[in-house]
């Protein structure tokens with residue numbers, strides 16, 4: 431029996447704290463069941479926002495060599511958002527969650543800056559191979575697709591280097607799954623292009639902990 435955790439929100443912080451980090455090809459963790467209540471998760475899936483997204487794209491490799499095209503929404507409080515999202519986004523910004531996910535990642539997140547955002551990857555969008563910029567310490571991505579057809583693309587690709595041929599693990603973006611990525615010099619990963627055969631978008635919420643000195647007006651990607 432562990433000590434009772436003060437938690438008010440849908441996340442099981444003990445599950446997050448005690449999950450095992452995979453060491454290869456670099457430290458990461460694929461979690462299932464971090465949002466414990468199925469009815470809550472179903473409600474999030476059903477009410478994932480479809481407004482207020484801004485398309486960000488970089489078709490020429492950026493400083494890190496990364497290309498991407500994706501929709502981002504940083505607004506967590508808009509009137510269109512269903513009430514089910516408030517306890518979740520509040521818990522994501524709590525000290526309790528920060529400590530739990532920092533423990534899992536083996537990093538201290540004390541003093542870091544936390545940014546939570548909604549992401550939509552419609553057909554033909556992707557995030558090319560990258561390591562995350564050096565201002566990121568740890569990222570936790572939650573997926574919100576009720577189901578995701580095989581062959582639709584959109585998998586998170588855990589890579590062992592900058593080329594997609596170094597694939598070590600694929601993560602299907604299905605609701606109930608989340609992934610913790612500990613940023614390092616080897617932490618190569620990508621989001622496979624979503625197929626134009628599907629008529630839906632890949633849905634996620636990402637939580638990024640940035641170093642205290644990161645200028646969030648510049649280093650948000």
Ligand SMILES: O=C(O)CCC(=O)C(=O)O
Pocket residue numbers: 557562569571585586619620621634636
């Ligand atoms: O959505 C994902 O699975 C990963 C996203 C990612 O790598 C990022 O936002 O840097």
Ligand SMILES: [Fe+2]
Pocket residue numbers: 560561562569619
């Ligand atoms: Fe990333």
